Amino acid sequence: MNRPTRRNFLKHAAATGIVASTTISGTKSSGQVIGANDRVRVAIAGINGRGKIHMGDLGGIKNVEITHLVDPDSRLFASRSATVERYSGKKPKCVQDIREVLEDPTVDAVTIATPNHWHALMTIWACQAGKDVYVEKPCSHNIVEGRRMVEAAQKYGRIVQHGTQWRSDPKWQAYTTDIRDGKYGKLETASIQIFRPRKSIGIKNPIQPPRELDYDLWTGPAPLNPYRTNLVHYRWHWMWDYGNGEIGNLGSHEIEMVRWAMPASASPKSVVSLGGRYGYEDQADTPNTQLTLYDFGDAKVVCQQRGLHFDKPLKMSIDFHTDEGVIKEGKFYLHGKETGEVIEGAPVSGLPENSARAHLQNFIDCVRSRKSEDLASDVLDGHRTAVMAHLGNISYRLGKEASFRNEPHPLSENQFASDSFEGMKRHLVDTASLNLSNASYRLGPTLPFDATTETFLDNSKANQLLSGTYRSGFELPSFTS
Structure with a gap:
């Protein structure tokens, strides 16, 4: 044949x-x-x-x-x-x-x-x-x-x-199971911090791509934009045509752990996101400072990220606030207690042990057995995690400029989100020397979301961002009958 x-x-x-x-x-x-x-x-x-x-x-x-x-x-x-x-x-x-x-x-x-x-x-x-x-x-x-x-x-x-x-890290497996099972009380708010220095990608003029690079093929389904040296490799992360910003990059790890600590049926009911790109001017699209609030009904998730080039070294962490106390850096602090009880075997930060090989070993084992139910993180898990990152970015991209003199009302109803906004402002003043009196941030709309249909309620502009556009020959296949 x-x-x-x-x-x-x-x-x-x-x-x-x-x-x-x-x-x-x-x-x-x-x-x-x-x-x-x-x-x-x-x-x-x-x-x-x-x-x-x-x-x-x-x-x-x-x-x-x-x-x-x-x-x-x-x-x-x-x-x-x-x-x-x-x-x-x-x-x-x-x-x-x-x-x-x-x-x-x-x-x-x-x-x-x-x-x-x-x-x-x-x-x-x-x-x-x-x-x-x-x-x-x-x-x-x-x-x-x-x-x-x-x-x-x-x-x-x-x-x-x-x-x-992280799904193949035994410490995170046990940690999230205990939180999901209510060992430390009912989860009310999970607070994610993604603080990593990111340099400016600069401003570069279009040039001819290197002859060894098939740039048309690299672009694939995305729009064929002029080639620039601040695109290939890695810096595509900060451009909407190719990447999803830090919330989709490092944020995917922490979002997945938060989802794992929630009931299996938990799904976001609404999202609102704000932020901007501060400290330098360059050709990137995505925010280097972003704060996103997800409403899961019984629980909330606050995700904040900072990425200025002069920031302190990498910090990735998740604090779990329950009706009984706070789970933070491997310790459980009961309400009113300054000293935390050490959680045996818990991860002490958001960074896992080296579990990359174990994760690939799990994949190879399942390739051999054909048992997809044994995967540590199957494609449905990955999709549900990515949905949260995409939701935050969609709200942000639909946002309008707002003055730092005014607190965003959607965040004021959650103490942790409100405190995170104040922390974001202090960081921009102290680290980026930003004058807040004449500065602004992009405030996205609060978007109600139907997790069953994976669509937004009564917002056509947001629904347009659920999918992308694809170049001829690279169209996304459909599996509807």
Whole structure:
């Protein structure tokens, strides 16, 4: 039978939601249990940042072979290929186009560490091609994409793991279980802090992309904007066309832990977000200072992030406020008590132990067993976490400028959100020397959200941001009957 070309593969997958049987037939991962001694053959897509971590962790797992490295930037091939060869003694095949891998019947799984705007399409294509998937956080670039990823995994019976590695940290597993079970009282508010220095991306003029970089392919489903040197690699995180800001980046880890500490049925009923970009002027879109309040009904979630280049070192933490006290940095403080009781075995900060390899090991184990229920963080978990990040960003993007002289009314009804706003102002004065008397912030609308339909109530502008626009040839497949 003729093997499909990449062009025909793409057209067929986008048009029909399925992929030619020649791409699927004969793969070990087509639904059969793989024996413990059978080699799992994996391709890594995106090899600049997290992809390098994938190489090291997969390289340390028994009977796993990294067969392909995939990246539109061929300048990375020599060094990354040498890294894989040091682990395994075998040199992987390096390709720029993921579709070459999806056409290879010997590949069992794909790990995805690309920019966010590629996560959904690569995951769906891989599912259609009979491959299992490990996709980094956030799993999607928008809410509709995440739901399509869940549908694809279900339709094609694929193992899809989400890259929130904290889920494989035993300390966080026990910690969140105790909170969810009410050991420290009923959860009322979870307060997330994401404080990490981020430098300005500067202002760069458009230039021709390097000849070794297939920039059209790097762009993929996103709008084809002029190439700038402050885009590839990594700084795409701070541009809406490709990334989701810090709330979607580091925030995904902490949001997932907060969700884990809540009842399984908990879902956001509304969101409001505010902030801005302070301390410098550059070409980034996303806020480097953001405060978001989620209403879950019985509980609230406050997520605050700071990212000025002269900030103090990284701090990631979650405080859980219950009707009995506060759970903070591995201690439980009863109301009215200044001294906290140490929680045995609890994580003392938001940073987990090195659980990245354990998370990938869990994925490989499930690839072998075909038991998706054993995944530490499956694609549905990843989707629900990403939804929260997207909700905050949608409110922020629809916001209007407000004076710092006026406290945002939607936050005044929650003490922790109000206190966080005051802390945000102090930080901007003390650290960024901002004069609040003539400064402003963007205040988004409070958006009621129906988690069942994954739509906003009576807000057409917000609903327009549930999905994205896709270039011809990179359309998002639909799985409606």
